[in-house]
Amino acid sequence: MVYLEKEEQILEFLHLNATFGRLEQHELHLHSGLNLICAPNESGKSTWGSFICAMLYGLSTRDRGLMADKNRFAPWSGAAMQGRMDILSDGRALTLQRDTRRANAPMGNFSCTYTGTGTPVEGITAQNAGEQLLGVPRDVWERSAFIGQNALAVSQSAELERRISSLITTGEEDASFTESYERLKKQLNRRKHNKTGQIPVLERDIAQLHQSLQELDALEQQARQAQEEVSALTQRVDGLRHQAAQQQAQIRQERINAWHRAARTAEEAQRRADILAEAAAPLPDDAALSLLEGQAAALQSDMAALTGQRSAANEARTAAAEAHAVWEAHPLYPDDAAALERRAASIAPAKAPSLLLPAADGLLLAICAVLAVVFRAASPQRWIFAGMALLAAALTVFSVCLRRRAIRQEQERVDRDRAALAEQTASYLPLRDRAAQTDEAARRAGAILSGAEESYRSRLLTLLTQVQRFAPAAADLSGAQIALSDARRSRDTLADARRTAREAAVGRDALQSQLSEEDLTRPPMPVTPIAGGSVELELSQAQTALADARSRYDHLLGRIRGLDRSSDLTDQLSQKREELARLQQEYDAITLAMTALEQANIILKNRFSPALGARAADIFSALTDGRYDKVLLSQDMALSAEQSGDPMSRSIRLLSQGAADQLYLAVRLAICGMVLPEEKHVPLILDDALVSFDDRRLRAALDVLLAESEQRQILLFTCQTRERDYLAGHKNVTVLTL
Numbered sequence: 250m251v252y253l254e255k256e257e258q259i260l261e262f263l264h265l266n267a268t269f270g271r272l273e274q275h276e277l278h279l280h281s282g283l284n285l286i287c288a289p290n291e292s293g294k295s296t297w298g299s300f301i302c303a304m305l306y307g308l309s310t311r312d313r314g315l316m317a318d319k320n321r322f323a324p325w326s327g328a329a330m331q332g333r334m335d336i337l338s339d340g341r342a343l344t345l346q347r348d349t350r351r352a353n354a355p356m357g358n359f360s361c362t363y364t365g366t367g368t369p370v371e372g373i374t375a376q377n378a379g380e381q382l383l384g385v386p387r388d389v390w391e392r393s394a395f396i397g398q399n400a401l402a403v404s405q406s407a408e409l410e411r412r413i414s415s416l417i418t419t420g421e422e423d424a425s426f427t428e429s430y431e432r433l434k435k436q437l438n439r440r441k442h443n444k445t446g447q448i449p450v451l452e453r454d455i456a457q458l459h460q461s462l463q464e465l466d467a468l469e470q471q472a473r474q475a476q477e478e479v480s481a482l483t484q485r486v487d488g489l490r491h492q493a494a495q496q497q498a499q500i501r502q503e504r505i506n507a508w509h510r511a512a513r514t515a516e517e518a519q520r521r522a523d524i525l526a527e528a529a530a531p532l533p534d535d536a537a538l539s540l541l542e543g544q545a546a547a548l549q550s551d552m553a554a555l556t557g558q559r560s561a562a563n564e565a566r567t568a569a570a571e572a573h574a575v576w577e578a579h580p581l582y583p584d585d586a587a588a589l590e591r592r593a594a595s596i597a598p599a600k601a602p603s604l605l606l607p608a609a610d611g612l613l614l615a616i617c618a619v620l621a622v623v624f625r626a627a628s629p630q631r632w633i634f635a636g637m638a639l640l641a642a643a644l645t646v647f648s649v650c651l652r653r654r655a656i657r658q659e660q661e662r663v664d665r666d667r668a669a670l671a672e673q674t675a676s677y678l679p680l681r682d683r684a685a686q687t688d689e690a691a692r693r694a695g696a697i698l699s700g701a702e703e704s705y706r707s708r709l710l711t712l713l714t715q716v717q718r719f720a721p722a723a724a725d726l727s728g729a730q731i732a733l734s735d736a737r738r739s740r741d742t743l744a745d746a747r748r749t750a751r752e753a754a755v756g757r758d759a760l761q762s763q764l765s766e767e768d769l770t771r772p773p774m775p776v777t778p779i780a781g782g783s784v785e786l787e788l789s790q791a792q793t794a795l796a797d798a799r800s801r802y803d804h805l806l807g808r809i810r811g812l813d814r815s816s817d818l819t820d821q822l823s824q825k826r827e828e829l830a831r832l833q834q835e836y837d838a839i840t841l842a843m844t845a846l847e848q849a850n851i852i853l854k855n856r857f858s859p860a861l862g863a864r865a866a867d868i869f870s871a872l873t874d875g876r877y878d879k880v881l882l883s884q885d886m887a888l889s890a891e892q893s894g895d896p897m898s899r900s901i902r903l904l905s906q907g908a909a910d911q912l913y914l915a916v917r918l919a920i921c922g923m924v925l926p927e928e929k930h931v932p933l934i935l936d937d938a939l940v941s942f943d944d945r946r947l948r949a950a951l952d953v954l955l956a957e958s959e960q961r962q963i964l965l966f967t968c969q970t971r972e973r974d975y976l977a978g979h980k981n982v983t984v985l986t987l
Contacts, residue, residue, distance in 0.1 A: 259281075259337065259930040259961070259962070260336065260337065260338050260339075260382065260383065260929050260930055260931055260932060260961075260962075261279070261281060261336065261337040261932065261962045262279050262301065262334065262335075262336050262932055262962065262964070263278075263279060263335040263336060263337055263342075264276070264277070264278055264279070264333075264334070264335040265277040265278075265279070265297070265300070265301070265304075265332070265333070265334050265335075266332060266333040266334075267296075267297070267300045267332045268324050268326075268328055268329070268330060268331045268332065269296060269299075269300045269303070269322050269324065269330060269331075269332055270293070270296040270299070270300075270321070270322040270323070270324065270325065271291075271293050271296055271325050272293050272296055272297070272300065272324075273324060273325070273326050273328070275293065277297060277985070277987075278985075279962070279964065279983075279985075280983040281962055281981070282958045282959075282962065282963070282980075282981030282982060282983065283954060283955060283958040283963045283965060283976070283979075283981060283982045283983070284962070284963065284964050284965065284983050284985060285965050285967065285972055285973060285976055285982060285983070285984045285985065286964060286965065286966045286967070286985045286986075286987060287967055287968075287969075287970070287972075287973055287984065287985070287986050287987070288966070288967075288968065288986065288987035289968055290968050292987050293987060294398075294936055294937065294966035294967075294968070294987065295397065295398045295936050295937075295966070296322065297966065297987075298395070298397055298398075298934055298936045298964075298966065299318065299322060299397075300322075300332055301334070301934065301964075302387075302391070302395060303318065303322070303332070303347070303356060304332050304334045304345050304347055304378075305345075305378055305379035305382065305383065305387075305390075306378070306379035306380075306387040306390075307347070307356065307357075307359070307375055307376070307378075307379075308322075308330075308355055308356050308357075310353065310354055310355075310357070319355045323355070329348065329349040329355075330348075330349050330355040330356050331346075331347065331348035331349060331356065332346070332347055332348075332356065333345070333346050334346075335364055336382070338382050341363065341370075342363065342364035342365070343361060343362070343363060343364060343370055343382075344361070344362050344363070344364045345359075345360075345361050345378060346359070346360045346361075346362075347359050347375070357375070359374065359375030359378065361373040361374075361378060382929075383925075383926075383929060383931045384925065384926035384929045384931065385924065385925060385926070385931070389924055389925075390931070392920065393917060393920040393921045393924055393925060394917075394921050394925060394931050394932065394933045394934065395934050396914075396917055396933075396934060396935045396936065396938045397936050398936040398937050399937075402913050433839055433842055433843045434843065436839055437836065437839045437840065437843065440832050440835060440836045440839070441832075441836055447832050448829065448832050448833060448836060451825055451828055451829040451832065452829065454825050455822060455825045455826060455829065458818055458821055458822045458825065459822070461818055462818050462819075464808075465809065465818075468805050468808050468809050469809060471801075471805050472802060472805040472806060472809060475798060475801050475802035475805055476802055478798045478802075479795065479798045479799055479802055482791060482794055482795040482798055483795060485791050486788065486791045486792055486795055489784050489787055489788040489791055490788065492784045492788075493784050493785060493788050496784060496785070499776055501764075501768065502774060502776050503776055504760060504763055504764060504768075505764060505768055505769075505771055505773060505774075506773040506774070506776070507760055508757065508760040508761055508764060508769070509772075509773045510773075511753065511756050511757040511760050512757050514753045514756075514757075515750065515753035515754045515756070515757045518746065518749045518750035518753045518754075519750045519753075519754070521746050521749075521750075522743065522746040522747045522749070522750045525739070525742060525743040525746050526743055526747075528739065529739050529740060529743050531718075531719045532719050532736045532739060532740060533715075533719070533736070535740060538733065538736055538737060538740060541712065541715060541716065541733055542733050542737065544708065544711075544712050545712060545726065545729055545730050545733055547708075548705065548708060548709055548712065548726055549726065549730070551701070551704075551705050551708075552705070552726065554701065555698070555701055555702060555705060558694070558697060558698045558701055559698060561694050561698075562691070562694040562695050562697075562698045564694075565687065565690045565691040565693075565694040565695075566691045566694075566695075568687045568690070568691070569684070569687035569688050569690070569691040571687075572680070572683045572684040572686075572687040572688075573684050573687075573688075575680055575683075575684075576680045576681055576683070576684040579673075579676070579677050579680055580673065581673055581674065581677040582677075584677075585681070586678060589670070589674050589677075589678075592670060593667060593670050593671070593674075596663055596666045596667050596670065597663060598656070598659040598660050598662075598663045709725075709726055712726075712729055713725075713729055716728075716729045716732050716733065719732070719736065720732030720735070720736070860923070861882060861916070861919055861920065861923060862879070862880045862881055862882055863880075864919035864922055864923065865880040865882070865912075865915045865916045865918075865919035866878060866879050866880040866890075866915075868914075868915035868918050868919060868953060869890065869911065869912055869915035871949060871952075871953055872911045872914070872915060872946055872949050872950055872953065873908070873911060873946065873949075874945070874946075874949065875893060876892060876893065877890045877891065877892055877893065877912075878891065878892075878893045879891040879898075880912065880915065880916070881898055882916065887900075887901075888900075888901040888912055888913070888916060889901060890904070890912055901913075906941050907941040907942055907943060907946065910938070910939075910941045910942065911942065911946060911950070914938060914939075914950065918933075918953070918957065921933060930960055930961040930962070931961060932961055932962040932963065932964060933954075933957065933961055933962070933963045933964070934963075934964045934966075935954075935963070935964070935965050935966065936966045937966060937967060937968055938965075939951075939965075939967065939972065940967075940968070940969065944971065947971055947972070947975070948975055951972060951975055951976060955976075955979060955981070955982070958981055958982075959981070
């Protein structure tokens with residue numbers, strides 16, 4: 250066992266290790282005084298607070314749904330939920346451990362040992378660990394020292410009420426007005442609540458007993474009437490049964506006569522079917538006949554197709570003849586493309602004019618030029634030869650021009666002839682191709698027609714061969730179709746006759762099944778109708794009425810036996826009335842006790858509310874710098890406050906969010922001072938409880954918490970930096986960062 254020496258026996262949380270929600274083997278080291286734990290949103294501050302609560306008081310396994318703690322704080326990694334918490338309690342270092350052995354009981358396995366040893370701490374179990382260590386039940390701790398996120402408001406609790414009442418009255422913590430009042434109310438409701446409870450039940454039982462006595466007399470009268478009705482109906486049923494027996498004998502003879510008629514009909518139908526079967530013996534069966542009918546129908550379709558094919562062949566031949574006539578009428582007929590190319594090549598210009606005349610003119614020009622040079626001294630000759638030279642030059646030029654013009658005209662003629670031939674060729678070749686194509690189409694049409702005619706003749710011959718086996722007179726397709734139609738009618742007539750014979754036999758057998766062997770040996774006899782018609786319906790109705798009458802009679806006897814005798818009912822009525830009187834007295838007494846309890850509660854409320862309000866007012870005044878100096882609260886923790894110098898109280902619902910949170914914090918701290926065991930110095934946990942405070946009141950709240958940290962350990966979780974900035978440098982303050 251490990252003991253730590255301190256001036257006072259203070260309860261403190263020292264070291265925490267958690268696999269809980271988003272925390273995965275995370276650790277938190279705490280110290281005495283005020284622990285300021287700073288962390289941003291979604292970093293696990295609230296999870297640490299819930300973890301401490303779960304380590305002390307455990308997790309509820311009865312809650313269901315996604316927001317149940319066992320589901321909400323399931324480790325994100327999928328590991329088993331577990332945790333360890335080292336604490337200091339009454340000078341002893343203890344270690345609390347919880348882990349999960351079964352999936353449906355998270356953190357259900359618990360141990361509390363002395364730190365550093367395996368020795369269990371006697372008297373501390375999984376169920377009572379929190380109450381043993383903190384000195385208060387979970388309800389009281391959650392409404393006082395454990396201030397979760399958005400949970401500053403104080404709600405009513407029987408445990409908290411009992412704790413406060415005990416401190417103001419006798420010190421006993423076993424009594425609570427709410428619980429006592431509820432127990433009395435349950436007893437009162439057990440006796441009477443609207444139309445439920447023991448008293449209404451007794452009143453209904455007494456009314457039922459009165460009704461039972463009256464019902465018993467009425468039932469006996471009805472039973473006598475029902476018995477008389479049964480006797481009358483029994484006699485009527487016997488008479489109708491005798492009449493029904495006579496009618497049954499008549500019906501049986503009618504069935505015998507009907508069987509004889511059916512037997513004769515079946516015999517005649519079978520004889521006719523046999524005759525038709527003998528006549529149809531040469532005919533093919535239904536399958537073969539259907540095949541032949543299909544072949545005949547196909548040949549009929551082919552005959553129509555042949556007509557179309559013949560028409561197409563004739564049209565093809567006509568088209569070919571017309572194409573040949575157009576082709577032969579063309580002036581280029583019957584040349585082919587090669588011949589046309591040769592003809593085009595043969596078109597050439599005639600031989601060019603002779604060069605003799607230009608050559609003579611040139612020679613004359615040269616001679617005259619020479620002579621003009623030779624005789625240049627003699628002036629007259631020189632001019633004669635010069636003139637002759639000019640004339641020779643003019644003749645030479647004229648000769649050359651005439652020759653070029655002749656050559657050009659010949660080339661133009663050649664071009665015209667070639668163009669005319671090309672134009673004729675362009676119109677001629679398509680006519681020749683068209684004639685060739687129509688010849689080929691006529692040939693193909695003729696070949697198709699020949700093949701179709703040959704196939705038609707072959708299949709017609711095959712069909713006639715098969716049809717002539719039972720109809721020798723069939724010589725063509727029409728005759729074969731008539732023979733097949735006659736055969737089909739014969740087959741259908743035979744099928745109808747056989748079906749009629751089967752139906753007649755079935756009718757005969759159906760009638761025979763209704764008769765006995767003895768009935769079948771009896772001959773047909775005339776039947777005399779019985780006057781009055783059938784009595785079966787009347788007998789059935791009479792039997793139904795008799796059964797109903799007997800059922801009513803038996804039901805009445807059963808109800809009479811189910812009811813007690815009139816003497817027993819009278820005794821029960823007397824006993825019920827005595828019990829009703831007793832319960833009414835108890836009801837009146839409980840009502841009186843509840844009235845007295847309510848009056849006592851009013852007196853008690855007037856005693857504890859001022860005490861708690863006075864403590865809360867001191868704290869609230871410090872938080873608001875004296876703006877409010879009085880706090881009022883009712884038994885159900887409805888809060889209101891009065892400003893200094895103003896007698897009008899203001900409900901907390903009329904205050905701003907910040908002022909309301911400050912009032913709730915003041916009441917929380919006042920409750921801690923009243924209900925938490927003074928010797929335990931229970932730690933105080935606040936999760937983002939000061940976020941709505943302005944800077945001035947935040948500093949005032951921190952000063953109050955600093956003063957409170959002298960008496961108990963405080964864990965202040967925050968997502969802001971204002972607290973850290975203000976508390977920097979203060980003694981007894983430890984700043985931690987997650």
